[in-house]
Amino acid sequence: AKENGRNQMCFYTPAFSTHLVQNFNRVNQLRKAIEREEFELHYQPQVDAIHHKVTGVEALLRWKSSEFGMIAPSDFIPLAEENGLIVPISDWVLKEACRQLKKWQRQGLPSFTMSVNISAQHFQIQQFSKWVKKVLAEIGVAPSSICLEITESTAIQNMTYSREMMQELVDCGIRFAIDDFGTGHSSLMLLRRLPLHNVKIDKSFVSDMTGDDRDAGTIVKAVIAMSHSLGLSVIAEGVETKEQLLQLKNLNCDYIQGYLIGRPMSAEQFEDFLAAKQTE
Ligand code: C2E
Ligand code: CA
Numbered sequence: 001a002k003e004n005g006r007n008q009m010c011f012y013t014p015a016f017s018t019h020l021v022q023n024f025n026r027v028n029q030l031r032k033a034i035e036r037e038e039f040e041l042h043y044q045p046q047v048d049a050i051h052h053k054v055t056g057v058e059a060l061l062r063w064k065s066s067e068f069g070m071i072a073p074s075d076f077i078p079l080a081e082e083n084g085l086i087v088p089i090s091d092w093v094l095k096e097a098c099r100q101l102k103k104w105q106r107q108g109l110p111s112f113t114m115s116v117n118i119s120a121q122h123f124q125i126q127q128f129s130k131w132v133k134k135v136l137a138e139i140g141v142a143p144s145s146i147c148l149e150i151t152e153s154t155a156i157q158n159m160t161y162s163r164e165m166m167q168e169l170v171d172c173g174i175r176f177a178i179d180d181f182g183t184g185h186s187s188l189m190l191l192r193r194l195p196l197h198n199v200k201i202d203k204s205f206v207s208d209m210t211g212d213d214r215d216a217g218t219i220v221k222a223v224i225a226m227s228h229s230l231g232l233s234v235i236a237e238g239v240e241t242k243e244q245l246l247q248l249k250n251l252n253c254d255y256i257q258g259y260l261i262g263r264p265m266s267a268e269q270f271e272d273f274l275a276a277k278q279t280e
């Protein structure tokens with residue numbers, strides 16, 4: 001059987017087997033990343049559209065792999081989801097985000113919300129709400145200072161479950177944002193049926209808005225009006241130009257996030273960013 005196995009290897013094209021080795025290697029590296037402290041959270045500011053005061057940050061995961069260098073979350077989160085590694089990674093993310101927020105509160109920084117991305121796989125585990133409550137209690141951060149971001153596709157996998165679990169967390173003060181809004185298929189129904197606080201308009205609409213695509217602007221306008229009439233706040237993501245900012249302001253968008261305001265940055269850089277803003 002061993003002989004056979006070895007022979008079979010010869011049928012793979014070199015490129016494919018290289019890919020296989022790399023992938024196996026990547027999973028192993030990912031497995032060890034937490035203990036090697038190769039993960040880092042970066043924080044991107046969210047500001048109110050009128051005064052540009054910081055109202056929150058979104059925690060964004062970075063993997064500085066000793067073997068492969070910097071790896072984008074879009075390259076390793078799907079891998080982590082396939083291999084069951086998303087649970088320990090998410091556990092680290094929420095804990096680290098809470099620890100950092102607590103540290104900032106202790107330093108006397110003005111209060112703001114910490115937003116954390118939740119993966120579909122992790123959201124679906126039965127103990128999800130228990131786990132969130134436990135982490136917050138252990139670290140000692142107020143649930144009202146945490147916002148969990150979930151995408152439309154995550155929420156619709158099991159609507160009854162999503163709604164009940166979110167409600168349980170909302171009842172203890174946690175907030176929810178629907179991420180990448182407008183890219184899914186059931187957007188309107190979700191806004192009505194889930195206990196949400198914020199709608200994050202996907203950056204594709206924001207970038208199209210100021211181009212030739214008049215429809216993008218119309219959609220953004222409608223999403224903002226509709227969200228407001230349902231009592232939800234709107235965050236525009238991926239705001240890169242002053243023109244986009246101005247248009248969003250005119251459409252009564254509540255909050256702005258994007259490179260125009262600030263890129264995702266390390267905790268130290270964010271402290272400097274805040275300090276610079278306060279002297280503005
Ligand atoms: P997302 O949640 O939609 O995060 C926003 C992404 O847009 C981030 O990419 C951010 O760096 C980028 N971005 C922010 N402002 C601008 C802008 O003005 N222009 C452009 N072009 N891009 C902007 P990033 O950090 O590469 O993250 C990509 C995705 O990976 C996130 O999309 C999220 O789905 C996922 N992700 C990141 N961190 C975590 C995490 O801790 N847990 C989970 N489950 N997913 C995460
Ligand atoms: Ca997000």
Ligand code: CA
Nearest residue numbers: 179180200237
């Ligand atoms: Ca998003």
Ligand code: CA
Nearest residue numbers: 179180202203
């Ligand atoms: Ca996205």
